Amino acid sequence: MNEIKDLSSAKAEDVTVDVCVIGSGPGGATAAWELAAAGKQVLILEEGGDFIYPSLTLRDGMYDQLYMERGGRSTSDLAITVLQGRALGGGGVINACDVVPLHDGVLRHWQKTYGLTDFSPEALEPYRKLALVDLSANLPTEDQLNANNKLLRAGTAALGWRGEVMMHNRVGCVGLGRCLVGCAADAKRNPRFVAILKALDAGAQVYMRARAVRIEDATGDVKVIRVRTLDAKGYHEERSFVVRAKTVVLAANAVASAQLLLRSGLGNEHVGRNLSLQPQLPITALFERDVRLFRGIPQSYAVTEFEELATETTPLGGFRIEGIGATLGIMSTILPAMGPKGKEQMALLRRMAASLLLVPDGGHGTVTVDAKGRPKIGYAMPDEQKKRFRAAVVAAAKLYLAAGATKVMVPTAVPVEVTSTADLAAIDALTFEPATTPFLSAHQQGTVRFAASASAGGADPSGQVYGTRGVYVLDSSGYPTSSSSHTMTPIITTSRFLARQIASRP
């Protein structure tokens, strides 16, 4: 034990442990740490590889290695790109480091509406605090805010709206600006550098390039997890072996955790339903001076004026506007024009600002599996959500104009350009038909939702999947509704909360 083994090159043999944790992101790594610290023999399975300096090139080519399906995962209709980490440390390796804790209103909503009586703000408070400690959560300093995010703040102030600098989990950030393809300065205090190391110290073992493909004997004392090793790049399955464990912790993300249950024929009819993608729409604005959005912390300021926090009776609603920056390749895909005009737009990139419009949703997506066991993500955006996206585009356009933008660009197939408030009416005509708009999703939740009874959800309030004994989901799959505008911190919080319950059982 106490080692990281890459199964693309190392030999894999059948093994028996107390706990098999599937996935090494915020949920899996935190659970592994807790359970190993409690004296359990823990094995973590991770499909991806280990990417830290100097293996992180910060090039667009890294999407191939750091994201599920080589960066190409999307809804079945290709309408929404679904971004999910696939590396040791999971989504924490490739996210924008935003630390947004579980809000009291979300927890009260889950208690009142979904019967998760244990999830009180008071009960979760120690775990919320521990999550912030794990993440070394801190506020970016004024000189760490880049021009892109400062423009967002300037527009917010000019309009008298609410906004805030967001906490993050960077320590020693040098402003490389390519956070979405990892951090070559190793400045992210993500699970790779915290929970995984703590779990190893406590005796856990990690198998990389190891894909769990089926769980058997899910009601028995010992579960059988069938695993296939992957090649060095993670493209192809190679050899098979078996892990036997009394307890299985699923933390592979809200798509893959449901996928594995469905492939295994486990759980009830709720498994795979209630998928929240929390879609985001990128928008750009042109200024007369350099912005250089690709340098510095990409996402540090949030416009919260239109965010509707959850209450006992209502889930998270409204929308947020947050700054964003990315590699050149990604930026090229969110600018609307092609051909010579597309090149003209790209030549103006230094003067562009960009933001993401985050619109929480209601969990109307699905995860199913095809004949080969691959996930299929179904999602039809309801009219109410499209309406909020239009409102978000209008708000972002007003904000950028107030900050001095000469043009705001909406990257729809028929591009909308706003140069003054007189142009805002064109936004009303946006229909957001599938594959006309570069929507993306970074915060998937809800496919095995916790509920007080099997008639209402896929797992009980302890995370145990209904119809199994000792198979738990400890990632965002369990969330009945959207937990936050950013899920890393809530996942660490609830994973530790539930893992300690598991550890306390005989």
Place this chain on the structure above:
Amino acid sequence: MALSRFSVLTRRRFLKALGAGGLLAAGSAGWLVALRGCAPSVAGLSCLTEHEHRTLTALAVALFPEGGAFAAGAASRDLARTFDAYLADEDEDRQSDLKRALLLLEYGPLVYDHRGVTFSHLSAEERLAHFESWTTSAELLRRQIALAFRKFLSMVFYDDETVWAQVGYEAL
């Protein structure tokens, strides 16, 4: 990169698209092959045929022409070969889907515009206009194909340090 969930183009949908466009009724298989013409020889392809390589190159050159706002263009870069390498590591289903997509793109002018010419034989301006019509098409399939190929080619084209310098993107 952008394409691995591209299993939307099943054989059934592909045949439907061809049939709806009237391609099957338009003429014999021999005529269709003749219309497509010969593709230049390309050594070392892993997965794409030379015709498929030509189609994708024709699209790349239309999307990223040499000159204009900055000098770099796709004509001097073999973006289709990068796609070939990518495709070689995908499973057979996805390879088939994407090859069908390229075939549909090649015959797009015939199927959708009822012109007796294939995509690779159009001028760069005509190719761009034809491709742009796919991005706004009422037909989801065409929008999906356009979105996926544009995204892949953009990410490859702009992941090039000589392009970075020309657009003011700073290397680290």
